[in-house]
């Protein structure tokens with residue numbers, strides 16, 4: 001397989017603060033640094049409310065961070081305005097969890113799918129029928145679905161339409177925000193297979209938000225694990241089960257029920273719920289639920305550090321383990 005590590009989209013030091021009641025501030029994203037490689041899938045996983053959607057909305061210019069940059073091919077898209085912003089949106093498209101809420105129920109599928117093409121002057125009205133048929137066939141739907149309305153289709157078929165619309169402009173990057181979460185498992189599988197097939201054919205870069213770590217594991221190349229607005233671990237998806245190092249990642253993996261699992265090994269789990277993002281503890285955001293937290297975890301927030309190529313972890317416990325093994329830290333600093 002051809003290895004291509006070209007970074008086409010990069011988040012640098014992205015922080016988002018929302019004003020909250022009583023003059024307080026909610027930090028939905030804290031100093032996020034992530035890279036999206038050409039033709040690869042970066043999965044973003046974490047519990048509800050950890051800040052996944054907030055982050056992905058920056059990538060498609062639906063919102064801007066309080067601090068930090070989003071570089072698409074080296075250009076900071078958070079600074080774009082007006083026509084430049086409009087043009088830039090062609091390159092990064094998004095599919096949401098519930099397409100019905102983003103589709104106009106009074107529009108036929110033909111108009112829904114072709115709207116972006118007409119908006120950007122890529123086709124004329126006369127070319128709509130042919131363009132719609134081609135796009136529907138691309139997502140393995142019959143061409144005559146063009147005449148239907150969204151409510152005359154199943155959830156899986158509507159999600160195929162959403163994918164056809166998102167890919168109409170041939171974007172380089174596709175962001176999927178829980179795009180299969182509302183579907184039955186069997187339908188979910190066929191949609192994932194379609195996405196992977198289209199990704200291979202068109203060399204699309206994908207950002208895949210999902211709270212289901214087993215699904216992410218099956219379709220992502222790289223996985224970023226988020227907890228309370230922070231990325232706590234980034235690692236190759238193939239290493240998730242065997243090589244995850246952050247206690248939160250391990251607990252997420254422990255929550256997967258897998259019939260092939262070795263039940264002689266202890267399953268790591270986490271007690272309680274994540275605290276409110278309005279009430280993030282000082283030090284490590286995970287320390288309140290971490291059975292191994294130390295006084296250092298209460299005093300100092302761990303930074304993401306590289307433990308091996310493509311694998312970064314934000315956890316003080318690794319320093320302790322490194323010291324125990326070698327007498328010195330086994331970690332290397334992140335640039």
Ligand SMILES: Nc1ncnc2c1ncn2[C@@H]1O[C@H](COP(=O)(O)OP(=O)(O)OP(=O)(O)O)[C@@H](O)[C@H]1O
Pocket residue numbers: 018019026028046047048049050051052053054055211277
């Ligand atoms: N516009 C906003 N104003 C204030 N707070 C917001 C806003 N948008 C999101 N938040 C808060 O930011 C935090 C992160 O929300 P976000 O939707 O990004 O989480 P998530 O991980 O995508 O969760 P879910 O999987 O449930 O969608 C939450 O506490 C949420 O309430």
